[in-house]
Amino acid sequence: MPYVGVVGRGGSDVPAAVLSTAEAVGRAVAEAGAVLVCGGRDGVMEAACRGARAGGGLTVGILPGLDRGEANPFVDVVLPTGLGEARNALVARAADVLIAVDGGYGTLSEIALALAAGTPVVGVATWELRRADEGARADAGIVPVGDPVEAVRVALRLAGHRRADQDDEGL
Amino acid sequence: MPYVGVVGRGGSDVPAAVLSTAEAVGRAVAEAGAVLVCGGRDGVMEAACRGARAGGGLTVGILPGLDRGEANPFVDVVLPTGLGEARNALVARAADVLIAVDGGYGTLSEIALALAAGTPVVGVATWELRRADEGARADAGIVPVGDPVEAVRVALRLAGHRRADQDDEGL
Amino acid sequence: MPYVGVVGRGGSDVPAAVLSTAEAVGRAVAEAGAVLVCGGRDGVMEAACRGARAGGGLTVGILPGLDRGEANPFVDVVLPTGLGEARNALVARAADVLIAVDGGYGTLSEIALALAAGTPVVGVATWELRRADEGARADAGIVPVGDPVEAVRVALRLAGHRRADQDDEGL
Amino acid sequence: MPYVGVVGRGGSDVPAAVLSTAEAVGRAVAEAGAVLVCGGRDGVMEAACRGARAGGGLTVGILPGLDRGEANPFVDVVLPTGLGEARNALVARAADVLIAVDGGYGTLSEIALALAAGTPVVGVATWELRRADEGARADAGIVPVGDPVEAVRVALRLAGHRRADQDDEGL
Numbered sequence: 157m158p159y160v161g162v163v164g165r166g167g168s169d170v171p172a173a174v175l176s177t178a179e180a181v182g183r184a185v186a187e188a189g190a191v192l193v194c195g196g197r198d199g200v201m202e203a204a205c206r207g208a209r210a211g212g213g214l215t216v217g218i219l220p221g222l223d224r225g226e227a228n229p230f231v232d233v234v235l236p237t238g239l240g241e242a243r244n245a246l247v248a249r250a251a252d253v254l255i256a257v258d259g260g261y262g263t264l265s266e267i268a269l270a271l272a273a274g275t276p277v278v279g280v281a282t283w284e285l286r287r288a289d290e291g292a293r294a295d296a297g298i299v300p301v302g303d304p305v306e307a308v309r310v311a312l313r314l315a316g317h318r319r320a321d322q323d324d325e326g327l
Numbered sequence: 328m329p330y331v332g333v334v335g336r337g338g339s340d341v342p343a344a345v346l347s348t349a350e351a352v353g354r355a356v357a358e359a360g361a362v363l364v365c366g367g368r369d370g371v372m373e374a375a376c377r378g379a380r381a382g383g384g385l386t387v388g389i390l391p392g393l394d395r396g397e398a399n400p401f402v403d404v405v406l407p408t409g410l411g412e413a414r415n416a417l418v419a420r421a422a423d424v425l426i427a428v429d430g431g432y433g434t435l436s437e438i439a440l441a442l443a444a445g446t447p448v449v450g451v452a453t454w455e456l457r458r459a460d461e462g463a464r465a466d467a468g469i470v471p472v473g474d475p476v477e478a479v480r481v482a483l484r485l486a487g488h489r490r491a492d493q494d495d496e497g498l
Numbered sequence: 499m500p501y502v503g504v505v506g507r508g509g510s511d512v513p514a515a516v517l518s519t520a521e522a523v524g525r526a527v528a529e530a531g532a533v534l535v536c537g538g539r540d541g542v543m544e545a546a547c548r549g550a551r552a553g554g555g556l557t558v559g560i561l562p563g564l565d566r567g568e569a570n571p572f573v574d575v576v577l578p579t580g581l582g583e584a585r586n587a588l589v590a591r592a593a594d595v596l597i598a599v600d601g602g603y604g605t606l607s608e609i610a611l612a613l614a615a616g617t618p619v620v621g622v623a624t625w626e627l628r629r630a631d632e633g634a635r636a637d638a639g640i641v642p643v644g645d646p647v648e649a650v651r652v653a654l655r656l657a658g659h660r661r662a663d664q665d666d667e668g669l
Numbered sequence: 670m671p672y673v674g675v676v677g678r679g680g681s682d683v684p685a686a687v688l689s690t691a692e693a694v695g696r697a698v699a700e701a702g703a704v705l706v707c708g709g710r711d712g713v714m715e716a717a718c719r720g721a722r723a724g725g726g727l728t729v730g731i732l733p734g735l736d737r738g739e740a741n742p743f744v745d746v747v748l749p750t751g752l753g754e755a756r757n758a759l760v761a762r763a764a765d766v767l768i769a770v771d772g773g774y775g776t777l778s779e780i781a782l783a784l785a786a787g788t789p790v791v792g793v794a795t796w797e798l799r800r801a802d803e804g805a806r807a808d809a810g811i812v813p814v815g816d817p818v819e820a821v822r823v824a825l826r827l828a829g830h831r832r833a834d835q836d837d838e839g840l
Contacts, residue, residue: 160394180376191404195413216404221754222420222444224330233362233387234330235421238753239615240735242591245584246417249393250406258378258630261614261639268607272583284628288621290602296604393582409582411564412785413758420755429801432785432810439778443754455799457772459792468774501737503745533746558746564762564786566672575704575729575746577673577763588759591735592748615735 158187158315159216160308161251163195163266164200164259164282174175177280178203179210180304181255182305186213188308191268193218193250195243196227200257218246246270253315256282269299276314278307290310291326329486330387331361331479332422333390334437335371335430335453345371345429348451350378351475352426357384358435359483364389364421366414367398371428376401389417416440424486425451427469442468447485449478500657501558502527502650503535503593505608506542506601506624516600519622520545521552522599522646528555530654535560535592537585538569538576542599547572560588587611595657597649598624599638613639618656620649671828672729673703673821674764676779677713677772677795687771688711690793692720693817694768701821706731706763708756709740709747713770731759742815758782766828768820769795769811781840784810789827791820 162181164174182204185192188311192208194201196217205215217231222238239245241262248254248269254277256267263282270277278299285295299314301307333352356363356453363379365372367388377388380401387400393409408414412433419440420427425448427438434453441448449462449470467497470485472478504523506516514618517588524546527534534550536543538559547557559573564580579585583604591609596619598609605624612619620641627637642657643649675694677687698705705721707714709730718728722743730744735751750756754775761767761782767790769780775794783790791812798808812827814820816838 167643167651190422214404216406218406224423233385235387235389235406235417237417238420238755239587240751241611242584242587242751244611245581245587246408247408249584252395261610264616264627265610267605268603268610269583270606272603281630284630285606286626286628288623288626400727409584410758411580411754412782413580413762416752416755416758432781436778436781436785439774439781440754440757443778444775450801452801455801456777457797457799459794459797472773556746558748560748566765569802575727577729577731577748577759579759579761588748588750591751 158190158252158312159193159250160190160315161247161254161266161270162200162204163194163247163254163256163263164204164257165263166197166199166201168198169210170199170258174200174281177304178257181280181307182207182213183211183307184308186211188312189213190312193247195220195247196231198228200259202228202230203217204257216250218243218250226274233267241265248275250272251275252318253278253311254320255280255311267298274318276311276318278311278314279306280304280307305309329361329423329483330364330421331356331482331486332364332418332425332437332441333371333375333428334418334425334434335375335428336434337368337370337372339369341370341429345452346374348475349374349428352428352451352478353378354382355476355479357382361481361483362387364418366391366418367402369428372425373399373401375428387421389414389421395429412436419444419446422446423489424449424482426451426482429453438469445489447482447489449482449485451475451478466474500532500594500654501535501592502532502653502657503590503596503612503631504543504599505536505588505596505605506546506599507605508537508539508541508543510540512541512600516542516623517545519646520599521549522648522652523599523622524549524657525553526647526650528553530650532654533558535589537562537589538573540570542601544570544572546599548637558592560585583607592619593617594660595620595653597622597653600624609640617662618653618660620656622646622649655669670705671703671765671825672763673698673824673828674706674760674767674779674783675713675717675770676707676760676767676776677717677770678776679710679712679714679740681707681711683771687794688716689764690817691716691770692818693769695720696724697818697821700725701825702741703825706760707716708733708760709744711741713772715741715743715771727827729763731756731763737754754778761786761788764788765831768824771795780811787831789824789831791819791824791827793820
């Protein structure tokens with residue numbers, strides 16, 4: 157059973173179209189039988205959890221603060237960490253693959269920590285990365301996809317490949 | 328739904344009587360409808376998770392390493408952290424109350440971190456703490472109990488009190 | 499006395515021109531009387547520390563592993579963390595301002611965590627960030643500079659502004 | 670150059686005799702040429718840093734919060750972590766040996782994390798630990814000493830032994 161991290165902005169000013177995408181991603185994660193892991197708060201995280209619950213899935217929220225009450229109402233397993241944004245490393249580590257939906261700097265840190273660890277990242281209208289030393293070319297770390305259903309399909313395929321690679325390495 | 332942390336030694340040389348106690352604690356946690364949180368590994372953690380699963384409960388394992396395969400087979404939600412024993416702080420923070428069964432130094436750190444945060448700790452045949460400045464008197468932080476069923480009953484009562492206190496404080 | 503974080507790739511295959519830039523940055527940090535904070539390892543971190551030592555400055559290395567011997571020989575204060583790449587959050591938090599020199603995904607995570615916390619970031623030939631929702635425009639988070647001396651001059655000015663802002667807010 | 674962690678209670682109500690002991694420990698650490706590592710705050714930590722500065726030594730403070738201003742005025746290298754009491758694991762990991770002076774639950778967590786990692790711990794009028802399974806016998810993890818000068822002498826000897834052991838193991 158794969159763990160899919162869904163990352164994106166918290167807060168109350170996330171555009172409705174982004175929330176709608178996140179909800180559809182969450183629903184597709186649940187319908188695929190995967191566990192949804194996220195930062196547990198509002199905004200994109202809440203929308204994704206709402207979708208996952210509608211899809212009958214299990215949701216895990218790794219909170220920045222110490223108060224369980226910070227979690228959005230659609231988180232099933234609530235883990236207060238008290239680490240602040242350092243908990244982003246835990247979201248990245250708890251996931252077999254990340255799906256980034258839009259996102260701010262905190263989201264970018266989760267993307268970067270995942271990529272640094274070799275965890276695949278799929279992006280829906282999220283950050284675009286360019287390395288200075290490669291001129292105008294985009295970095296290929298984030299796999300861009302066009303819609304929520306494709307995001308989950310590609311994410312699960314990449315998560316499966318990664319597990320197979322690890323098995324080959326004897327991990 | 329309260330989260331009960333069950334802490335104790337990992338490893339393959341934990342005495343059978345300790346494992347039996349841990350399993351009964353886990354079962355009672357599940358039968359009370361609480362979530363069991365632990366360090367996810369073998370020894371006391373595995374016994375507690377086995378008991379919880381037999382009791383129909385949900386188990387969460389917060390692993391020290393990065394490899395999901397470290398988890399014992401009775402963990403439902405597996406969270407690799409890569410933090411080593413620093414993940415003990417997360418076990419303490421994820422729990423509304425801790426039950427310590429026997430235990431080594433790692434367990435002692437979880438007890439201490441919980442007490443430092445005001446999280447109640449119930450102990451079954453675990454560490455006994457004395458402060459030098461209080462002579463021969465034992466520190467009253469760990470609430471000693473005699474058996475697994477009493478441990479869970481006392482733990483849930485203390486977790487309930489703590490929540491009520493927090494509500495009074497407007498937390 | 500400001501703390502300047504210098505972040506970039508570790509490893510033995512960092513191009514000589516990048517190492518040369520990092521060394522000049524480290525030297526300028528030291529000559530400005532600032533403390534250099536970094537991840538403590540080889541590559542860009544070692545070059546920056548070598549420069550800082552040549553400039554008579556103090557260097558702090560926040561290591562990913564548990565072994566003090568991982569540090570490069572130019573680190574004065576060696577802090578093993580055992581957190582792996584999660585220590586990147588600590589490098590970002592220990593710095594009043596970051597200077598990124600080139601860099602891989604780990605560096606990108608430090609940049610993102612700093613920006614998420616409101617810590618200014620100066621970049622010398624490093625990542626270029628674009629948000630999907632802003633079309634082709636680059637994100638303005640990383641302040642691009644052309645050379646090591648300018649990097650440190652701009653970094654210290656931004657660190658000073660940030661402190662002044664915090665004082666105004668009563669932090 | 671060994672790193673000696675000095676751990677004990679923060680706060681303004683630490684007894685004068687405890688502060689006096691901590692200051693003498695800090696001074697002896699500095700006079701032995703070791704780096705003093707601590708949690709960076711007031712109480713025992715401040716007294717130890719004051720002693721170390723009087724002895725001409727270097728002090729490192731690993732703070733629980735994000736604000737550098739939390740540090741006591743005798744900390745030379747200030748590292749805000751934002752991890753709360755989870756930073757206790759970092760104090761334990763940054764030290765080659767710990768000296769505990771008196772202490773509350775936070776101190777106990779640092780002692781336990783150090784012992785779990787094989788880092789020696791010396792105690793001056795600090796916690797006394799008993800394992801339930803060993804009846805009335807005290808656990809031998811904390812090496813008790815009578816005064817500050819002996820504490821530092823024993824601590825440095827133990828730190829030296831530990832390093833020699835690690836060298837033998839090829840660490």
